[in-house]
Amino acid sequence: MTKPQATSRVLTATSGHEGPLLQVDDFRTHFETPTGIVKAVDGVSFTLKRGDTLGIVGESGSGKTVLARSVMGLLTGKNVIRSGSARYNGTELVGASESQLRDLWGTEMAMVFQDPMTSLNPVLKVGRQITEGLRYHLKLSKAEARAQARQLLDSVGIPDPNRRISQYPHELSGGMRQRVTIAIALACGPTLLFADEPTTALDVTVQAQILDLLQRQQIERFMAMVLVTHDLGVVAGRTDHIAVMYAGQIVEYAPTRELFANVLMPYTDALLHSIPKLSQPSHTRLQSIGGRPPDLINPPSGCRFAPRCPYVQPKCTSEMPPLQEAETPGHFYRCWFPVGTDAGREALAQNAALGIPAAVSLTQTLADKPGGTA
Amino acid sequence: MAGTGTAHLRDPDDVLMRIEDLTVEFHTSAGIVHAVSGISLDVRQGETLGLVGESGCGKSTTGRAIMQLPAPTSGRVLFEGIDLAAIDGKHLREVRTRLQFIFQDPISSLNPRRKVKDIVAEPLRIWKRGTEQERQARVTEVLDAVGLDPAVAGDKRPHEFSGGQCQRISIARSLVLEPKLVICDEPVSALDVSVQAQILNLLEDMKARYKITLIFIAHDLAVVKNISDRVAVMYLGKICEVGSPDDLYATPAHPYTAALLRSIPVPDPTVVPSSSGLLLGDLPSPIDPPNGCRFRTRCPAAQERCALEEPQIRAVAEDHFVACHFPLVGTTAPISLPMPAGPVSVPTSPSSRTVTGDEMGEQRRMTGDESGNNAGSTASGSVLLIGAGVTAFIVCSIVQAAGGSSMFTMSFESPDNFLLELAMQVTFWPGWLATVGLIGAGVLGLVDRDS
């Protein structure tokens, strides 16, 4: 490969294809295991424009991390079955060969991982880990790459980049390390950045710094970003859209403000109520979600949240609700008896009358709090 | 000037547990890690004390030091009026039945090969409480109390449960001996939010049902606020602020508490996260903490005085205490040190040494290792061993040289001196084995020490 080719690839990314940068359609990722096929991601669709941020929220086992890694094509084991479609800039990623994908990795799409302690190679200097991508993809000389690396470290807010460049990861603090992995991800100028729980392993004061950094870089570079997290607080102020995942599916998808203002899916509602909030007085009883997420080898045939849902009705256990659009355009949900609608209120009242504990306690919470979600 | 004051402590007769001037230090190859530096705290019967701070602030070390795991470097831990640091091992084990600990990782803190009912019953068996039947009844009761079906769960093993259920088992195990005080070290940070709510609710229920007192250690301010009656904020081995949660969270007095609260992402999209007022830089190294106020290197309100004089804890409101010269609530602290006249040069730049992952790791390792404090004495031990070996060698040589013949030809040619011969025979093998063993052990100790 020669230099002109490398630049031409960057050009195709910025121009050419019209429409969304990332278009994911009925995307599935299943794993073959000795006990059966684990449907980790099961029919996920979304689109993402350049410059936008999508937050993917879910608990462990919801498939959010698998989704990010699998869309990018990083899961390659023989037991991985990918199906459906994921198009980056018009290029189909499902079924693409590893070498085709490798041309996109780093230069077009990049990923920031959860734990900077383990995602940096402990035996290579920080500078080397940044420059190797630059030298391979952009064919920079050693000196050029080093100069570029220094600039990158500076732009991600690492003081004294000249010294840091020749240090090893273990000589840096956790926050610094995550800044380095962000610098690595940004090195070759990707247009799509996946950030997989980028702040979960960090302290809360450092978390704020890193989220700010990601947001600033995303705006400056006009990137699209997928922010994967379990923390609704992390995505609330920093995303354009949110997709809530449960048991391998998107159960609610909406513009961020709309989602928080009009929650429709009982799962999202329960998630919001289970977080202790600073605004609540001490000893506020939390609304917990009983039970545990379903087995992904044999998921329930109806709604996957039905076994834990306070709104559950016979229809929920027999028929899987489709992801349908609400009255507000762009707000999708997967529920027969959505929160805040007449159908939902009726279902909840029925369950409370029957004495189903989850419904009773939810009704109490709603009654205690005037102007709650209902 | 290790102490940051005791103004926040209450009447000693009124509290279940009182920590006075607790200091924990670890010796590492890089120097002494000042993990906890002279903190004082107390808990009333039935109260929940929340201990909150970021990693490296010493909150977990404090929890372990209360349990004497390892024993603190100095300071007193008074539990029901008894100083735990001063009593012997047997007595301490007995006290520990009334003092339980719940760990962060519920799965690895349970023995994977044992059945749940045996795990929960184990403390009862060890302390020979009741008959087998009474024990079973007690196990059934606590399993039921923590929301597990004793008939189903009792015969399963930990790996068959989710993280949240394992934490329930841990709680059941800690409650089975009817403890007075339970120390929970990050009990919900490994759990999903929905499960976290279950466990927090459960802890509240258990507190009400069994009349226990809790020390709740966590990094999540919202979680700590939810469960605590009193909150202590820690930073780099010191206490910053103590108070009732509603007061402390509404009007934080310490700049660090305020910064912490501002950093928490709020699940509300109408609140635009602002980057102003966020903390910059990294935690200074606990090996070489800043003088004066330990927070001053990152504090937006730091002044000269903060480097010269360590702030003492004082009240700024009813049941609200802060260790800060220039608190956000209340008045500037009265000057207790003579301020030098004229300009003083005070290093205001953040300490250039920041804590690295390795140091943190080291600290953690030391925490788990009771013998950690003895690292320095290994060398002298080795020297002693070698010395003993050389002595053994000299004794053997003298005895055998006195025998008059070549030392190592084991002949009986001069039977005229039977006693000497006997001495030779007796010292021969044991003497040499001792020589070789002692010197070998000593050398191994020396070589092993930092390899």
Next chain:
Amino acid sequence: MGILKGAVTRLLKLLAVVLVVSFLTFSLTKLLPGDPVVVLLGPQYSNVELREAVQEDLGLNRPFLVQYGQYLGNAVQGDLGRSYTSSFKTTTLLKQKLPATIELMLLAQLFSFVLAVPLAMLSAFRSNSRTDKAITTASFGLIALPGYAFAVFLVYFFALRFNFFPAIGFRPLSDGIGPNLRSIALPLAVLVAGLTAVYTRLLRSDLISTLQEDFILMARSKGLPTWHILLRHAFRPSSFSLITVFGIQFGTLIGGAVILEQFFVLPGIGSLAIESILKRDYLVVQGVVLVIAISFVLVNFLIDILYSILDPRVRRTGA
């Protein structure tokens, strides 16, 4: 600076280890039953005067510590004493026997390392593939097969059946590289086969666990080619146990190839040790042990240094 300081303190410690080893062998050979004077004098042993004269001559009647001090003093000057049985200097005997041992050891280590690294990488990268299974089976077979059995097999085919290589004997390098290499080809093959199998197994399992690490995923997400990831990212963090065993093997090979040396009639250190033990030629035994100990300690010192070069995290000693 840090590395240098660490190296110096480590070297001093190793010197202490050599001293202790020399002292222990010195005293242990004295502890062994049997008296060299008996060996020297034979039937004349009953002559007390003669016996005492010999003892006086060899310095055996002096106190133990004095004997050891003299031995050590001479050893530092390169004199390890004279063989009781053959009137040769111990150093001369060692000089005769060392070249074959060292050549065999170095070549065996070199070949097996060069063979094992790519085999292990192939095996680990395509773990559970047919290639991996073939390599694994072959390694297990070679580990299970005793060296001498393999040697019999090789001699039968390559020396007796086809006469490619000589079955026994050693020709020094001064006879020319060709004859020299031909003469050690078969024992070398036996050693290389065993070592390669061990190294491949070791590196394969470490590589497989390294390839699961997040930083490998990170490197892949940078779009780096596979060979780059294997060589630059995975190999170094996976090589630590390989390097450790590699170092230990040096020590084992110097003194441990006794059976092979006997089988192929090679003039090596191992056979020298056996011969002198049987003849109660203690000075030679001491000399052999001292040489093995020093080279072992030296190689492991180099391995330690290599460690700190390979893994920056251990460089912090004394920082």
